[in-house]
Amino acid sequence: MKKDVLIIGAGGVAQVVAHKCAQNNDVLGEIHIASRTLSKCEAILESVREKGAMKVEGVLKAHQVDAMDTAAVAQLIRDTGAQIVINVGSAFVNMYVLDACIETGAAYIDTAIHEDPAKICETPPWYANYEWKKRDLCAEKGVTAILGAGFDPGVVNAFARFAIDQMDEVKSIDIVDINAGSHGKYFATNFDPEINFREFTGTVYYWEDQQWKETSMFASGRDWDLPVVGTQRAYQSGHDEVHSLSANYPQADVRFWMGFGEHYINVFTVLQSLGLLSEQPVKTAEGLEVVPLKVVKAVLPDPSSLAPDYTGKTCIGDLVKGVKDGEEVEMFVYNVADHKEAYNEVGSQGISYTAGVPPVAAAMLVASGDWDAKTMKNVEELDPKPFFTILDDIGLPTRVKDAKGDRAWNA
Amino acid sequence: MKKDVLIIGAGGVAQVVAHKCAQNNDVLGEIHIASRTLSKCEAILESVREKGAMKVEGVLKAHQVDAMDTAAVAQLIRDTGAQIVINVGSAFVNMYVLDACIETGAAYIDTAIHEDPAKICETPPWYANYEWKKRDLCAEKGVTAILGAGFDPGVVNAFARFAIDQMDEVKSIDIVDINAGSHGKYFATNFDPEINFREFTGTVYYWEDQQWKETSMFASGRDWDLPVVGTQRAYQSGHDEVHSLSANYPQADVRFWMGFGEHYINVFTVLQSLGLLSEQPVKTAEGLEVVPLKVVKAVLPDPSSLAPDYTGKTCIGDLVKGVKDGEEVEMFVYNVADHKEAYNEVGSQGISYTAGVPPVAAAMLVASGDWDAKTMKNVEELDPKPFFTILDDIGLPTRVKDAKGDRAWNA
Known part of the structure; x- marks a missing residue:
């Protein structure tokens, strides 16, 4: 209907x-x-x-x-x-x-x-x-x-479910999000900078050994060898899906990894170290109350403006490890998308x-x-x-x- | 009196x-x-x-x-x-x-x-x-x-005059300002960040061959071997005294060089590239008009707060080249100051x-x-x-x- x-x-x-x-x-x-x-x-x-x-x-x-x-x-x-x-x-x-x-x-x-x-x-x-x-x-x-x-979150949760359904027991779910595309700007976020940075400024929560553990952004990184996009460095980040998958599969370790280049990390580190990613208002010498993060958002390119010149591919997937018929098994469930094709189809x-x-x-x-x-x-x-x-x-x-x-x- | x-x-x-x-x-x-x-x-x-x-x-x-x-x-x-x-x-x-x-x-x-x-x-x-x-x-x-x-400007103008008074002809005045001190913060400016950054965001004007020439910040750097502070890298910067010395000694080349470490340049470059050093207001998504530079100023340490922990020395001087009795001569007139001594004496x-x-x-x-x-x-x-x-x-x-x-x- x-x-x-x-x-x-x-x-x-x-x-x-x-x-x-x-x-x-x-x-x-x-x-x-x-x-x-x-x-x-x-x-x-x-x-x-x-x-x-x-x-x-x-x-x-x-x-x-x-x-x-x-x-x-x-x-x-x-x-x-x-x-x-x-x-x-x-x-x-x-x-x-x-x-x-x-x-x-x-x-x-x-x-x-x-x-x-x-x-x-x-x-x-x-x-x-x-x-x-x-x-x-x-x-x-x-x-x-x-x-x-x-x-x-979303498709990656379904990826996890799909892999787990084929196992007798799940041991870990590692979600890896790599954007190997290039927008050609000095710096830009791929969606609302306010939400994008908020994601990375707090504690990084992950689920291991049936409990919440904490790290901080860019503290835990590793290289991933992935289809199409090749070897890419990704860092443990806080992300929504960790918080539902851990509730539904408490016996599994659940981690989220986001790919970042050195340039992104440098810009992010400078902004964060200076306090410019804060959601707490500061007062200028003239007495104006303003949230630094909102000013950073105001000076960055509108994410939708990146579309026409964006090239390259994304690879997002779940590496799920578990046991099947008494054997250790693993499965990477993933999608590869292309920036240019997206733009040609829907202008984004x-x-x-x-x-x-x-x-x-x-x-x-x-x-x-x-x-x-x-x-x-x-x-x-x-x-x-x-x-x-x-x-x-x-x-x-x-x-x-x-x-x-x-x-x-x-x- | x-x-x-x-x-x-x-x-x-x-x-x-x-x-x-x-x-x-x-x-x-x-x-x-x-x-x-x-x-x-x-x-x-x-x-x-x-x-x-x-x-x-x-x-x-x-x-x-x-x-x-x-x-x-x-x-x-x-x-x-x-x-x-x-x-x-x-x-x-x-x-x-x-x-x-x-x-x-x-x-x-x-x-x-x-x-x-x-x-x-x-x-x-x-x-x-x-x-x-x-x-x-x-x-x-x-x-x-x-x-x-x-x-x-100020003492360095007197340094130039002092050296020139001992020559028959002045050919060049290079003013070098090195702060080899350390304040122990991630990043801070030594005086009002608004004025500090404004100094470095525009065209760098200098006087050579009896005319104004232009470069941009960090485009022209060289190492200087200086008393007490040793070898330090400094970059051509726009500065007040170039604009009066060139009027009083139009026959001399007049340049100003400011010392910067790689970390300062990185932070500065990130902020400037993002547009956060702009003196022109931007509008946040919520419609608030705000000057990015004033927000950067608001999040940075108050320069006067640096004093108690500041250590190390400054060296500021003029390398003046000219002719005396038909011979090429040069003289470096300078002062070395100590951050800690300054703090002990006047709390700054x-x-x-x-x-x-x-x-x-x-x-x-x-x-x-x-x-x-x-x-x-x-x-x-x-x-x-x-x-x-x-x-x-x-x-x-x-x-x-x-x-x-x-x-x-x-x-």
């Missing part, structure tokens, strides 16, 4: 979501997009029209909404009749939008954990601080809420593409009923196979590399 | 000026200090009292004034009866304070060129943009105005010390009549010998190194 979609947000990821919803509007129905700035929504819809992305004729409409105003979002859901809300707005708005979905009964899908603007890196597991507090309420009201359904760079395609696949599975769970779920709690099948079709094919070779997941 | 002094400003340099005025209040008279923030003035006077710096009993008084309000400064000059104003406030206030001196007839002394907050690195010669426009008025009214009487680090002692020497020469020029002068237009004599006495001895050896300037 076709289900109408309301997209919240109008950044680079929202652009991908809008294009992908349009390309699949025979499964999804009306496409509504809403953000604080109406003109940004309209610009996205204009790009959808330019590419002729709508598969069948249908509704494509922009709205203005303050996503931190639950009543306003609920009203918009009622006004548009949306049955699925894909929230790709700022991570600060999640709980307000989720509340609006619970209130109206619409299905909720997001791609990143909720954050309080005033706090960095809260106590683990992060989902327990906000989202999971609403789990019982979702179940009680029969509201589908799929948390963290981007690439990482590869990082936005990998983040924006999966929630649309999730929405299609909610529409088809496969993932219409009528409660709150993290992605590893859902069947990965229909997810991979859709992702194969719509631009993010899943591959597997293990003792038997390198192949499509269903080969 | 004793002359009463009004100090404008309450930063690290003002602290040195206050201490040195107090130590010489048998020549100078009452000591008044005024800035936007009364408590900062009071803290400086408290430190003067703590060190028992007053040579003879006398007046020591703090005032609040907006130094950009010429009428208010003029009124304060009248109220205090100050005959000499030592302006060590922000470089943005110079012209307002100078106007107040011209209005009241008080002598004016400053240590750095006037700057317009909205402009970086105006057309050379910089003095012609603001200060020199008032030269005729000073002469007409018989007002003494000594421009740039800190260390550099060496950079503030070298900047703050010379204007007090200049004030003493105005009081004695030697430098009471009754018009506007740059330091090289005044007799350097009485200046060196006082500087020898009050903490900044001048030395000379040439073919005849390394010795006191008057040995």
Whole structure:
């Protein structure tokens, strides 16, 4: 059954979501997009029209909404009749939008954990601080809420589930995210700098020996030899999916590794050491209160502006180790995406593409009923196979590399 | 004759000026200090009292004034009866304070060129943009105005004059400023970061072949083998004194070289490349207009906070080349100062010390009549010998190194 979609947000990821919803509007129905700035929504819809992305004729409409105003979002859901809300707005708005979905009964899908603007890196597991507090309420009201359904978190959670399903016992899950692309700028972040840096300024939590352990950013690095992108150095980083996978597979070690070049680390280190990545306001000599991180964001390139010149590939995957029939086994489940191809298809760079395609696949599975769970779920709690099948079709094919070779997941 | 002094400003340099005025209040008279923030003035006077710096009993008084309000400064000059104003406030206030001196007839002394907050690195010669426009008025009214009487500009201008006076012809003046000290922080500037960085973000102007030439910061570097501090790398930088020395000695090449370590250059390069050193406001996502450079200033250590832990020495001097009796000659005129000694004496680090002692020497020469020029002068237009004599006495001895050896300037 076709289900109408309301997209919240109008950044680079929202652009991908809008294009992908349009390309699949025979499964999804009306496409509504809403953000604080109406003109940004309209610009996205204009790009959808330019590419002729709508598969069948249908509704494509922009709205203005303050996503931190639950009543306003609920009203918009009622006004548009949306049955699925894909929230790709700022991570600060999640709980307000989720509340609006619970209130109206619409299905909720997001791609990143909720954050309080005033706090960095809260106590683990992060989902327990906000989202999971609403789990019982979702179940009680029969509201589908799929948390963290981007690439990482999202597809990588499904990768883990897929590998674990083929083992008798799981021992470790290492998620590796490498962007081997080049944007040609002196420095830029691939998504909202505020969220990007917030991710790296706090304690790095990881799950080992059935307990939370801590390290700090760039303190723990290793080289990974990966398909297509080759050998790449990645560093343990704090990331959403560690906080749900560790709850679902407490017997496994769960770590997240992000690739960084020396130049990125140098710029990051300078900014952080000076205090310019702080989310706490400072006062200028003139008495103006200002959050340094917001100023850094203001001077950096808009991530969506990187798309036209972005070249190269990303490789994101899970190395899962475990036991099968009494033998130690391991499997690397992964995807490789190309920045240029993403831009040519939807006008966005590869990082936005990998983040924006999966929630649309999730929405299609909610529409088809496969993932219409009528409660709150993290992605590893859902069947990965229909997810991979859709992702194969719509631009993010899943591959597997293990003792038997390198192949499509269903080969 | 004793002359009463009004100090404008309450930063690290003002602290040195206050201490040195107090130590010489048998020549100078009452000591008044005024800035936007009364408590900062009071803290400086408290430190003067703590060190028992007053040579003879006398007046020591703090005032609040907006130094950009010429009428208010003029009124304060009248109220205090100050005959000499030592302006060590922000470089943005110079012209307002100078106007107040011209209005009241008080002598004016400053240590750095006037700057317009909205402009970086105006057309050379910089003095012609603001200060020199008032030269005729000073002469007409018989007002003494000594421009740039800190260390550099200031003492280095006197160094040049001293060397040139012993030659038949001057060919080049290279001013070298090395801070071989260590403050133990990740990164800090030695004086107001806003002024510090503004100095290095624009075009680097220098005078060669009787014309202005341009380079950019860190583009032109060389190693200097210097007394006490040894071999140090320094880079051509834009600096005030190049703009007056080139006018007074147009036949000489005039360059300024500032020492920088690799770490400083890295931090500076990152900040500048990102646009964080810009004096032009940016707008945050929330719509707040803010000048990035002012935020960088807000997160960096207060330069005066560096003093207690600062160790090591500075070496600042002029390599002057010319002709004497038909032979090519060269002379390095210099001073070496020690951060720790400065702190022990006046509670400030060496950079503030070298900047703050010379204007007090200049004030003493105005009081004695030697430098009471009754018009506007740059330091090289005044007799350097009485200046060196006082500087020898009050903490900044001048030395000379040439073919005849390394010795006191008057040995």
